[in-house]
Amino acid sequence: MLASALNLSPGTVSKALKDSYEISAETKQKVMEMARRLDYVPNPYAGGLRKRKSKTIGIVLPVISDSFFALAIEGIEAVVHEKGYHVLICLSHERYLEEVNILKDFGSGRVDGVLMSIASETCESQHIRSLLEKDVPVVLFDRVCDDVKTARVSTDDKEAGYTATEHLISRGCRRILYLSISESLSISTERLQGYRQALTGHGLPVEDKNIILCTGNAEQMKRTIEEALSQGRGGPNGHGHRGPNGPERGDERPDGIVASVEKLVTPVYLACKALHLSIPGDVKVICFSNMPQASLLSPALTTITQPAFEIGKAAACLLFKAMEKADFDLGKASSILPSVLTIREST
Amino acid sequence: MLASALNLSPGTVSKALKDSYEISAETKQKVMEMARRLDYVPNPYAGGLRKRKSKTIGIVLPVISDSFFALAIEGIEAVVHEKGYHVLICLSHERYLEEVNILKDFGSGRVDGVLMSIASETCESQHIRSLLEKDVPVVLFDRVCDDVKTARVSTDDKEAGYTATEHLISRGCRRILYLSISESLSISTERLQGYRQALTGHGLPVEDKNIILCTGNAEQMKRTIEEALSQGRGGPNGHGHRGPNGPERGDERPDGIVASVEKLVTPVYLACKALHLSIPGDVKVICFSNMPQASLLSPALTTITQPAFEIGKAAACLLFKAMEKADFDLGKASSILPSVLTIREST
Numbered sequence: 001m002l003a004s005a006l007n008l009s010p011g012t013v014s015k016a017l018k019d020s021y022e023i024s025a026e027t028k029q030k031v032m033e034m035a036r037r038l039d040y041v042p043n044p045y046a047g048g049l050r051k052r053k054s055k056t057i058g059i060v061l062p063v064i065s066d067s068f069f070a071l072a073i074e075g076i077e078a079v080v081h082e083k084g085y086h087v088l089i090c091l092s093h094e095r096y097l098e099e100v101n102i103l104k105d106f107g108s109g110r111v112d113g114v115l116m117s118i119a120s121e122t123c124e125s126q127h128i129r130s131l132l133e134k135d136v137p138v139v140l141f142d143r144v145c146d147d148v149k150t151a152r153v154s155t156d157d158k159e160a161g162y163t164a165t166e167h168l169i170s171r172g173c174r175r176i177l178y179l180s181i182s183e184s185l186s187i188s189t190e191r192l193q194g195y196r197q198a199l200t201g202h203g204l205p206v207e208d209k210n211i212i213l214c215t216g217n218a219e220q221m222k223r224t225i226e227e228a229l230s231q232g233r234g235g236p237n238g239h240g241h242r243g244p245n246g247p248e249r250g251d252e253r254p255d256g257i258v259a260s261v262e263k264l265v266t267p268v269y270l271a272c273k274a275l276h277l278s279i280p281g282d283v284k285v286i287c288f289s290n291m292p293q294a295s296l297l298s299p300a301l302t303t304i305t306q307p308a309f310e311i312g313k314a315a316a317c318l319l320f321k322a323m324e325k326a327d328f329d330l331g332k333a334s335s336i337l338p339s340v341l342t343i344r345e346s347t
Numbered sequence: 348m349l350a351s352a353l354n355l356s357p358g359t360v361s362k363a364l365k366d367s368y369e370i371s372a373e374t375k376q377k378v379m380e381m382a383r384r385l386d387y388v389p390n391p392y393a394g395g396l397r398k399r400k401s402k403t404i405g406i407v408l409p410v411i412s413d414s415f416f417a418l419a420i421e422g423i424e425a426v427v428h429e430k431g432y433h434v435l436i437c438l439s440h441e442r443y444l445e446e447v448n449i450l451k452d453f454g455s456g457r458v459d460g461v462l463m464s465i466a467s468e469t470c471e472s473q474h475i476r477s478l479l480e481k482d483v484p485v486v487l488f489d490r491v492c493d494d495v496k497t498a499r500v501s502t503d504d505k506e507a508g509y510t511a512t513e514h515l516i517s518r519g520c521r522r523i524l525y526l527s528i529s530e531s532l533s534i535s536t537e538r539l540q541g542y543r544q545a546l547t548g549h550g551l552p553v554e555d556k557n558i559i560l561c562t563g564n565a566e567q568m569k570r571t572i573e574e575a576l577s578q579g580r581g582g583p584n585g586h587g588h589r590g591p592n593g594p595e596r597g598d599e600r601p602d603g604i605v606a607s608v609e610k611l612v613t614p615v616y617l618a619c620k621a622l623h624l625s626i627p628g629d630v631k632v633i634c635f636s637n638m639p640q641a642s643l644l645s646p647a648l649t650t651i652t653q654p655a656f657e658i659g660k661a662a663a664c665l666l667f668k669a670m671e672k673a674d675f676d677l678g679k680a681s682s683i684l685p686s687v688l689t690i691r692e693s694t
Contacts, residue, residue, distance in 0.1 A: 019444040032447065064420055064436075070412035077438070086452060089411075089436040091424070097366040100379065105433060110457075218639065266639045292565065292613045293638070298645030 058111035067290035075312025120182035161194025173256030299345035405458035422659025467529035508541025520603030646692035
């Protein structure tokens with residue numbers, strides 16, 4: 001209808017509506033004006049309705065204020081847009097019950113497939129299995145779980161945890177804190193395993209008091225980190241023994257931090273500031289982060305960077321394979337992409 | 348059905364499903380287990396289907412990697428969650444055509460109301476009016492447009508632009524760049540108007556060469572800013588006149604920057620680094636930003652902070668008023684919330 005009204009080929013109209021680079025700005029404007037006049041619903045979606053397909057991919061994320069997820073969404077959308085699909089983003093806010101409700105909603109025909117990264121509260125996966133049983137394919141990315149038979153796209157979390165910890169050890173750290181936001185999330189436990197292995201491998205003790213769970217808002221996280229950093233600074237053996245820079249100064253005090261998620265960067269820096277601990281003089285800091293400002297922080301932050309864009313893209317590609325080929329087995333299609341260590345001033 | 352299976356009141360079940368604080372963790376778990384066993388779709392949504400209501404609010408954002416929007420979403424969700432609604436987030440990627448397609452999709456019954464912040468490419472608003480004509484209420488926030496008769500919730504952009512510029516003038520800046528990402532967006536033009544007024548009000552000339560449009564990715568923005576900062580450093584009168592710190596050194600060179608959106612922070616800092624310009628020694632920088640890391644940058648960044656959470660919350664409240672009361676006139680319900688200047692090392 002739109003094509004004949006404009007005397008253009010349906011292909012040209014379709015490309016113009018999808019904002020293809022092959023179509024001139026002038027033609028696009030003509031098409032859009034006519035589409036508006038006729039109150040036209042673009043073909044991809046109208047076609048979808050006829051086939052009872054939503055032409056929509058649902059994305060479930062635990063939080064939005066995180067550079068990793070922002071980049072992963074870009075990777076997902078690069079694929080989804082190419083296929084003429086829409087994306088809907090829903091947030092679980094790290095809560096299990098919100099995640100359950102989102103998946104129920106997604107199971108009612110609203111989306112054709114789901115990409116998700118699970119909430120820090122989530123310890124079981126029946127809600128994901130229920131969605132799969134309704135023939136809605138699901139691909140997990142970054143924060144995955146092992147007891148669901150579907151594709152997982154993540155980074156080499158254990159190796160990355162090992163690399164981060166070993167880097168601090170190579171810089172002379174001996175009492176290294178591991179900070180996480182969950183005791184059950186795959187990313188937390190895998191990275192922690194790498195931390196443990198690195199310490200053990202270098203003959204250092206793994207101490208429970210150095211493995212710190214940070215919950216709540218940024219202010220609460222900061223207080224938790226301050227407490228952890230104050231170990232061995234006061235107490236029966238702490239007072240009266242502080243030299244200007246000798247080993248007396250807090251010789252039980254942590255001298256390194258592995259922060260396992262980006263959210264922890266600000267609380268870690270603020271906690272060190274509050275305690276007058278210099279980074280990297282008193283404490284060396286490495287963080288898992290995709291923050292574009294990492295190099296601009298004072299001091300510039302050493303990071304483990306995940307290939308966020310690529311993870312999003314790979315997850316979306318697998319999802320479309322499952323949607324397009326009935327015999328494609330998602331359960332056998334997981335992939336692991338390597339992280340990168342970028343050394344800066346903070347270590 | 349669920350309530351009777353559990354021998355609980357429907358109110359208790361409904362509250363448990365909404366994760367209310369009034370219900371114990373134990374009861375919630377019982378309810379969730381039974382809900383799972385019966386493959387129960389929660390009442391708010393099922394009720395919605397019966398009334399042909401989606402119980403869903405659509406949010407249209409230009410980008411996701413921005414602290415302002417992350418916080419605004421939190422404000423929106425505080426209201427939406429309380430009302431038992433879902434939120435769907437769609438991204439326009441600053442593109443007019445994507446925005447048009449999202450609104451078409453939202454107009455097909457997918458959502459009951461829309462909160463949106465418009466794309467930098469968008470210069471006209473027929474697509475928004477079309478949605479309003481379909482009786483889907485729309486509230487614009489932050490990036491608004493004047494030619495749609497609906498509520499707008501934004502910050503005092505003109506005053507904030509004035510305040511930012513006046514602050515730089517008070518610090519001795521005389522050649523101040525104004526950086527924006529669009530020539531049509533309300534936030535860009537209003538803040539620019541404030542910039543012009545402040546210069547004029549303090550007897551300084553407004554020069555076109557100092558009003559810079561930054562487009563493309565971060566790398567392209569950085570190059571644009573480098574060029575703008577290189578004004579008066581070379582050229583026929585520039586060479587051979589550079590003293591160590593006297594006025595000869597680039598006496599035509601810009602000595603201040605008002606960056607009108609957060610996205611510009613990283614390119615500005617990197618451009619100054621590349622040109623070996625010290626902040627605040629050579630160039631003073633102020634940016635509109637809600638970044639939690641502003642105080643941790645090197646140097647700490649002076650910011651104009653918008654009340655992002657409050658803007659999101661106010662916009663969502665107005666939307667629900669319009670959805671709940673047929674005679675509520677959104678066209679008369681706009682509100683403006685003040686921004687805050689936080690002075691740090693960069694100025």
